[in-house]
Amino acid sequence: MTEPSGGVAKQELPDFLRTAADTLTLDDRRLLVQQALVLIEQNYVHLPLKAAMHAVNPVQRLRLLAVRLNRQTPSTMGPEWRFHAELSEIFHAVRDLHTNYVLPQPYAGKIAYLPYLIEEYYTGDERHYVVTRTVGGFTAPGFGPGVEVTHWNGVPIDRAVDLNAARFAGSNPAARHARGLQSLTIRPLRLHVPPDETWVVLTYVGADGISRELREGWRVTDNQPSFVDADQLTVAAVAQGLDLGADEIGRALKMLYVPEAVTPLEVLGGAELTAEPTEPGTDLPTSMPGFFRARSVVTPSGTFGHIRIFSFSVNDPDAFVREFVRLIELLPQNGLIVDVRDNGGGHIFAAEFLLQTLTPRPIVPEPTQFITTSLNLRICDQHRENPTGEIDLGPWCPSMEQALETGSVYSGSFSITPAGGANAIGQRYFGPVVLVTNALCYSATDIFAGGFQDHEIGQILGTDDNTGAGGANVWTHGLLKLLLELPSPVADNPYTELPGQANMRVSIRRTLRVNDLAGTPVEDLGVVPGHRHRMTRADVLQGNADLLARAGELLAGRPVRRLDVRVAPDELTFTTRLVDRVDVYLDGRPQVSVDVMAEVMTVPVPGAGSARVIRVEGLQDEILVAARTIVPH
The missing domain is CATH 3.90.226.10 (2-enoyl-CoA Hydratase; Chain A, domain 1)
Incomplete structure (x- = not known):
């Protein structure tokens, strides 16, 4: 199993975790829970819907977490990863991918991944899972795009996807399944705690029909930054x-x-x-x-x-x-x-x-x-x-x-x-x-x-x-x-x-x-x-x-229409297809309505060239089927 050292800089997951020392104090944890309560209890627009549809009570769970934190001391508060996991799970429980706990450093900006992607396809009603991509330079015996995946850490792959889906926030069955499959091989650490397993054993069948196992560890790398800064008032x-x-x-x-x-x-x-x-x-x-x-x-x-x-x-x-x-x-x-x-x-x-x-x-x-x-x-x-x-x-x-x-x-x-x-x-x-x-x-x-x-x-x-x-x-x-x-x-x-x-x-x-x-x-x-x-x-x-x-x-066979407009100072020239009437509006006011008698026709429209906005509507059998909006200047 090889992967080039160049390209994307990466760490093995255990090496990354060794550098992810606990940095949050007990007061920091209490503050995070208190602020989560403010958002969920007073800002969260879907709270009544989620409580009804998914039988969850994130407000009470946050209150209970706050009570436990108030009983703890710096020496009894436990490891930081456990706190992150619990707070993340409360947010995930509402099954809303808009509503997240975004983990602090060193997780922010990091991605955990395996060096391959798995997608699903069907033959009739039977679902299959197949490797579709590998990271550049990665090789393993009999492994590559097209191999069929049968098991994930010894669990039948379909069952493994469903188990994984239960951990991630999808608001309907189709969305949960899709998230469960996607997160098998790639996870943003700012939204999900690191994988529990250090490595994954993948069972697959190659083109030669031979069943093999591939053991690969999770890697961690820096992700590309977002284009939009969502914390700024823009x-x-x-x-x-x-x-x-x-x-x-x-x-x-x-x-x-x-x-x-x-x-x-x-x-x-x-x-x-x-x-x-x-x-x-x-x-x-x-x-x-x-x-x-x-x-x-x-x-x-x-x-x-x-x-x-x-x-x-x-x-x-x-x-x-x-x-x-x-x-x-x-x-x-x-x-x-x-x-x-x-x-x-x-x-x-x-x-x-x-x-x-x-x-x-x-x-x-x-x-x-x-x-x-x-x-x-x-x-x-x-x-x-x-x-x-x-x-x-x-x-x-x-x-x-x-x-x-x-x-x-x-x-x-x-x-x-x-x-x-x-x-x-x-x-x-x-x-x-x-x-x-x-x-x-x-x-x-x-x-x-x-x-x-x-x-x-x-x-x-x-x-x-x-x-x-x-x-x-x-x-x-x-x-x-x-x-x-x-x-x-x-x-x-x-x-x-x-x-x-x-x-x-x-x-x-x-x-x-x-x-x-x-x-x-x-x-x-x-x-x-x-x-x-x-x-x-x-x-x-x-x-x-x-x-x-x-x-x-x-x-195939659906109507292909056309409505082109050329503007002159006091007239418009139309080129049309599958349109039998044209209505013209200048700056929102109706001006001309004409029946289409030819594919190309010129119609007098006084003031067309000086209008701020021209809207031309094409109709067929009295139904609006095409329109052009023109700003001449």
Whole structure:
């Protein structure tokens, strides 16, 4: 078994643990529990839901832990890892990947991993597990991508995944299973205590049919840093909808297995980009390789565009959307596969701004609610007038003030994403669209999938029964503390600096579906796909061949429309397909409605060239089917 010494710097797990000396005092531990109580009891928006759905009482568990700590002395308080394990388990028990205890140094920024990845596939109803990747340079006899895994430390692999799933926070069965499988081989130590086992014995069957065992120890390495600082008072931090664990794992997987996709910045200036449409079977260069992979794919049903969105965790959602639009306009226009599998979310604006580019319908961003507590009201009142320019909590204040009198559990509901931004550029792709999801889609990606379904943009093809079901905006303890310090500190701030660079995160505002499912929470329920595809061996080992073929079947034969607009001072020229009427609005006012008599036609529209915003709507049989938004100046 070999692995090169170059590349990713790593430690064996025992060596790392020897350096992880206990540093928290008894008072530090008491402080961490007290601050956890503040977040869970007074900020946590899903507390009533989690108590009902999962029969848990994290508040009482924290109180009991506090009582035990108060009875301890520095000589009887026990090892630090045991404290971290108990506090982490209390947070995990609510099955909410937004609500975390983030471990202090030396665990922060570290990833524990084994030098291979395991994925699952089906033959009929039978589930199999197979190695799909190995760390560069790692070899072992008869071992590599394609070997079938049968046992994990002597436990049948399917049972081992289920046992592991019980330890990690998935809010529905599909999400728990997906987390259990993923965490077999890679774990961010800022969210999970180090593995109990020093090494793992993997039983596998190679291509020669011989069963072998591989014993490999856990390694520990530094992970790539996040692009977004969630503890600072920025729009990106306030609008976070992110599964931190998935984000950590996504960055680690790129570092370990796809190092060419690792970028020090979210946007690389000077990248060699093309303005030419992609050739079949080829990738498009992108300025954001850590976020997008765009290519044309050849399927039995035709050649279609395929764009993978790895993350929404950006600081600049407008730049993110611009690059998405640039890429999809260079892909085949007869059908698009938008693939968000394993995307743990990020900036909620980025997710909801993207929806408009795929549909003529106006986008209604998902509304959100606080749980009504006196502390949440203090936070909202502190930012009622948007004094910092980064956050405006004024809309939630009146309902929270009333709720404290009437006993209502939740505040009124208002969107985080500005409706203007969610509809600023309008539709940019006019072919049919299929969205591909799985149970590792979470948070802002749940919101994106929910919006895709609620606005009837296209069909959803899921490789699992649900998305991950993360329906909330998440704030860190550091951000909550800062919100009561700016623009001027409040008296009796309940948030205290945490020791050892520890942190905590909490679901602060829950999200609700819109349109036909208006008022339905996303949390725990997620988005149920209209079509289901079980991953095959060809999928996990040959670039999703069968999954893309299934998506191609859903796209084939669907209408491919066109609505191009050329603007002159007092006229518009339309190039259309499958549109029988065009309506024109200048600065929101209706101006012209004409029947389409030819594929290309010019229509007088006085003042078109001087309008601030032109919206052109294409209808077929009185149904809105295409739209263009143009800003001439």
